[in-house]
Amino acid sequence: MRRLSFDIPMLMSLLTVLGMILATVGTWPPAEALGVLRWPGLALVYAAGGLPAAWTALSALWRQHILDIDLLMVVAAIAAAIVGAPFEGAVLLTLFSVSTTLEHQALGRARRAVEALMALRPETAFRKNAADGAVTEVPAAELAVGDVVILRPGARVPADGVILQGRGGIDEANITGESMPVSKEPGQQVFEATVNLDGILEVTIARTVGDSTIARMIRLVTEAQEAKAPSERFSAWFGQRYTVAVLIGAVLAFAVFYWLGRDWEQALYKAATLLVAASPCAIVISVPAAILSALSAAARGGVLFKGGGALEMLAAVDTFAFDKTGTLTNGRAQVTRIITLDGEDRRFLSLLAGLEAHSEHHIAAAIRREAVIHGIEPAQVMDVSSRPSAGIVGRDETGPVWAGNSYLAREMDASTDRAEFRELEENAQTVVYLGRGSTILGAVSVADEARASSAPALAALRAGGVRRIFMMTGDRRPVALRIGEELGLGPDEIHAEMLPQDKVRQIGELAERGRVAFVGDGVNDAAALARANVGIAMGAAGSDVALQAADVALLSEDMKKLADAHRLARRTASVIRQNLTVAIGAMLVLVTGGLFFDLPLPLAVVGHEGGTVLVVLNGLRLLSDRIRRNADEATPTRRTPEERNVSASVPKVVDERAV
Numbered sequence: 001m002r003r004l005s006f007d008i009p010m011l012m013s014l015l016t017v018l019g020m021i022l023a024t025v026g027t028w029p030p031a032e033a034l035g036v037l038r039w040p041g042l043a044l045v046y047a048a049g050g051l052p053a054a055w056t057a058l059s060a061l062w063r064q065h066i067l068d069i070d071l072l073m074v075v076a077a078i079a080a081a082i083v084g085a086p087f088e089g090a091v092l093l094t095l096f097s098v099s100t101t102l103e104h105q106a107l108g109r110a111r112r113a114v115e116a117l118m119a120l121r122p123e124t125a126f127r128k129n130a131a132d133g134a135v136t137e138v139p140a141a142e143l144a145v146g147d148v149v150i151l152r153p154g155a156r157v158p159a160d161g162v163i164l165q166g167r168g169g170i171d172e173a174n175i176t177g178e179s180m181p182v183s184k185e186p187g188q189q190v191f192e193a194t195v196n197l198d199g200i201l202e203v204t205i206a207r208t209v210g211d212s213t214i215a216r217m218i219r220l221v222t223e224a225q226e227a228k229a230p231s232e233r234f235s236a237w238f239g240q241r242y243t244v245a246v247l248i249g250a251v252l253a254f255a256v257f258y259w260l261g262r263d264w265e266q267a268l269y270k271a272a273t274l275l276v277a278a279s280p281c282a283i284v285i286s287v288p289a290a291i292l293s294a295l296s297a298a299a300r301g302g303v304l305f306k307g308g309g310a311l312e313m314l315a316a317v318d319t320f321a322f323d324k325t326g327t328l329t330n331g332r333a334q335v336t337r338i339i340t341l342d343g344e345d346r347r348f349l350s351l352l353a354g355l356e357a358h359s360e361h362h363i364a365a366a367i368r369r370e371a372v373i374h375g376i377e378p379a380q381v382m383d384v385s386s387r388p389s390a391g392i393v394g395r396d397e398t399g400p401v402w403a404g405n406s407y408l409a410r411e412m413d414a415s416t417d418r419a420e421f422r423e424l425e426e427n428a429q430t431v432v433y434l435g436r437g438s439t440i441l442g443a444v445s446v447a448d449e450a451r452a453s454s455a456p457a458l459a460a461l462r463a464g465g466v467r468r469i470f471m472m473t474g475d476r477r478p479v480a481l482r483i484g485e486e487l488g489l490g491p492d493e494i495h496a497e498m499l500p501q502d503k504v505r506q507i508g509e510l511a512e513r514g515r516v517a518f519v520g521d522g523v524n525d526a527a528a529l530a531r532a533n534v535g536i537a538m539g540a541a542g543s544d545v546a547l548q549a550a551d552v553a554l555l556s557e558d559m560k561k562l563a564d565a566h567r568l569a570r571r572t573a574s575v576i577r578q579n580l581t582v583a584i585g586a587m588l589v590l591v592t593g594g595l596f597f598d599l600p601l602p603l604a605v606v607g608h609e610g611g612t613v614l615v616v617l618n619g620l621r622l623l624s625d626r627i628r629r630n631a632d633e634a635t636p637t638r639r640t641p642e643e644r645n646v647s648a649s650v651p652k653v654v655d656e657r658a659v
Helices: 002-026 033-061 069-082 085-122 213-226 231-260 264-277 281-300 306-317 325-326 343-356 362-373 407-413 419-426 454-463 475-489 500-511 526-529 543-551 560-596 601-624 628-635
Strands: 124-128 136-140 148-152 161-165 168-171 182-184 201-205 303-305 319-323 334-342 382-387 391-395 400-404 430-435 441-449 468-472 516-520 534-537 552-554
Touching: 002 085, 002 441, 033 069, 033 516, 069 085, 069 231, 069 264, 148 362, 148 601, 161 475, 182 391, 201 382, 231 264, 231 281, 264 601, 281 306, 281 560, 281 601, 303 306, 306 441, 306 534, 306 560, 319 325, 319 500, 325 362, 325 468, 325 475, 334 343, 334 362, 334 419, 334 628, 343 362, 343 391, 343 400, 343 419, 343 430, 343 441, 362 430, 391 407, 400 407, 407 430, 419 430, 419 441, 454 468, 454 475, 454 560, 468 475, 500 516, 500 526, 516 526, 560 601
Parallel strands: 319 468, 319 516, 516 534, 534 552
Antiparallel strands: 124 136, 124 148, 148 201, 161 201, 168 182, 303 552, 334 441, 382 391, 391 400, 400 430, 430 441
């Protein structure tokens, strides 16, 4: 059905062109014998080029009470035929039909840019039977959560999952836009349609095909393309009212020219010329052509905008505020020191790792890795819950236990006033305390490093016109200053020891002085993401929370994508301005020619349709923006037979400590 709706306009356009050729040959003086072709050719043009447009326009007027711009072209062509210039009317209908077909094809290309990802999905997978370990090939659509699949080298991941066994490099260019492979090990996520480059992996399915990353990407981008930006809504609003004004103006022009002494045929011809010259087709298509192309290019580059409004707002942002951990830093912290008050380091680390096993926070991952390095089994901890910006609490066989920063220690009435703890606090590193009730059992210090891409990305943002950049963190100020210095941030641009409500309040104050974007990891700081003019989630490919909370989702953890997204937004705003300038300028020139000079109707048609096609093509330039270039270069274009034959953990809680 979809193909049929596309082929009928194409067929009508071809018939219109054929009729125009026949009419042109029939009016060619050297070929008088072919003059019989003139009227059949004109009839074919008016039928194939005029009737579909008239039907569409009248249907929109009757059902939706919308005055379609197509009606202007049909009225102008009929007026030309009435005054004895049917050939000029045929030229109008032919160019209008061809340009409309080109517009639909061009905008269809932008819409299909993201849907092309569907072709990368593997049809089958090798599922491992839990009972006997046998491996069978099954359709990927039949995979259920908890199934284990085998990935051979060169195979595509059939659905989102977590590596159970094996290590290898994964090409994630299709999802995140990363041009370099990412090393994966047990416990890490893999996404549908990404490519296993080496090694044999066992992957536990975490989402079905219908809920996978690519399916969610396509749904979000489709919704984004349907959600009109403010400029698009204004363009549509303006187009409706302006179309009515043009029709009224054409009637008045006919009356004025007739009153000035022109006969009715000349007056009607001039009115038809003005009708074409003043038509707002190019103005109305200027904005959606650019925004639709930019949304598609961004999605292929690993950046999802929730509509054109987010794209336009990002272009206007002059202040960026960043969460620290997992955003500006790489989130792969390391334990640097362990202090226990009873000297039982292994038992201390076992209990701390058992508690942190329930957390997805970056610091929790560092503590778990430290336990693995020392061969320590995590203790059994139950009834775990998080304390926002503080830590995590639970219960073991002995009783309640908690782990977190000094905020949580004070909440538990536990004193950190000991010499060894003060020494940890004085270092520019994060400190995590472990306690039972009001008794502290010990502490660990954890260090995180700035992402390699963070400093260049911040520099690119400044070069792109961003006036103010701030870092906000719940961590201690010495830690924040150390990271900020590595990123080129001054002390006045660093806000430390902040609770979630502090970040919301600070962003509100910044918003009073300009447009603010807040960048976080998408799990923490949901309130800050919502309060900012633009909320941007980093590394959101596997996070439902991130995709829901943010206006913009960066699927990778490469900070350069943020700078690319900001540059694309500003470039889109520039292309929209170019399109509107060209469209309005061409319209003013044509209207001036129609009012004060004898502008021929065919020339008005060429100017009008040429301007419309020009602004569409100018908008399509955004499809080739370099935000998607790395992804396209890294994405295999052919699917091998191997690719086509692709083949109970501890529950997690959201740990929102802001360290």
